[in-house]
Amino acid sequence: MLCAKRKLTGETVTAYFASKAHGPFVCSDCGDEVILKTGRRMVNHFAHVNPLACRYVENESDGHRRCKMEIFLALQKELNVRNVVLERPLGTNRADVSAEINGVPVAIEVQISSLSPETIAYRTMEYARKGIFVLWLLQWTPKLDAKRYTPRLWEKWVHAAYFGRVYYWTEGLSVVSYHFDPHLKSVPQKTWYSRDGKKMTGGGFTRRSKLHRTAIRGRTFNLATDFGPRNRDWWEGKDITIPAAKLYVDRQRNSVPAEFYEA
Numbered sequence: 001m002l003c004a005k006r007k008l009t010g011e012t013v014t015a016y017f018a019s020k021a022h023g024p025f026v027c028s029d030c031g032d033e034v035i036l037k038t039g040r041r042m043v044n045h046f047a048h049v050n051p052l053a054c055r056y057v058e059n060e061s062d063g064h065r066r067c068k069m070e071i072f073l074a075l076q077k078e079l080n081v082r083n084v085v086l087e088r089p090l091g092t093n094r095a096d097v098s099a100e101i102n103g104v105p106v107a108i109e110v111q112i113s114s115l116s117p118e119t120i121a122y123r124t125m126e127y128a129r130k131g132i133f134v135l136w137l138l139q140w141t142p143k144l145d146a147k148r149y150t151p152r153l154w155e156k157w158v159h160a161a162y163f164g165r166v167y168y169w170t171e172g173l174s175v176v177s178y179h180f181d182p183h184l185k186s187v188p189q190k191t192w193y194s195r196d197g198k199k200m201t202g203g204g205f206t207r208r209s210k211l212h213r214t215a216i217r218g219r220t221f222n223l224a225t226d227f228g229p230r231n232r233d234w235w236e237g238k239d240i241t242i243p244a245a246k247l248y249v250d251r252q253r254n255s256v257p258a259e260f261y262e263a
């Protein structure tokens with residue numbers, strides 16, 4: 001986690017700006033002692049002394065922390081953005097970064113470890129109940145630009161929820177949108193002879209891969225200027241259920257035809 005409280009004053013501090021002299025620190029959620037971890041090769045953060053007791057102990061990677069921190073710092077510089085908060089508790093959720101962007105309450109969730117689609121759906125529902133528009137982001141990986149890409153189930157969930165798009169964070173406020181197209185596998189044509197000497201042929205067609213998709217790179221968007229709020233109706237597909245949701249979606253989304261909505 002990137003925030004904690006000073007034990008003496010109860011004041012919330014961000015690891016990025018804190019120094020060990022401000023300690024001792026406690027977890028904002030469970031109140032247990034946490035230690036400030038700093039180093040040149042990592043993003044400053046807090047870690048529980050006894051990690052077993054707290055529900056917020058996740059195996060957060062350094063990449064995840066860097067992404068949260070960069071978005072947090074970059075949003076603070078924008079004139080149309082207010083109340084930028086890191087790790088804000090909202091019911092059972094704790095938004096990685098929350099803010100009011102052009103007056104719209106927004107929660108930005110950086111999804112790097114794998115959550116189940118049920119958990120994402122539940123958290124999305126919770127945000128909607130609180131009137132908050134949510135944007136699930138993923139960290140960009142070069143794998144996306146390979147010939148074929150293997151999205152995880154929750155990535156497919158995000159794709160279906162956001163009208164056929166997944167947003168991948170690259171740096172600062174920049175996110176790249178991707179659309180998943182079916183990946184076609186070609187089955188080569190083959191000729192062989194059966195036992196009774198009959199000439200047989202097969203193959204020579206393409207079929208959709210169940211596992212792979214072709215990830216098509218779309219536009220790069222700015223989190224502070226290119227997104228807007230959108231209400232989404234409940235939707236159920238083959239393996240995916242999207243609850244009625246409040247989503248933060250790029251403003252170009254209307255150009256996506258309806259048949260692309262499905263994962």
Ligand SMILES: [Zn+2]
Binds near residue numbers: 030048
């Ligand atoms: Zn804790």
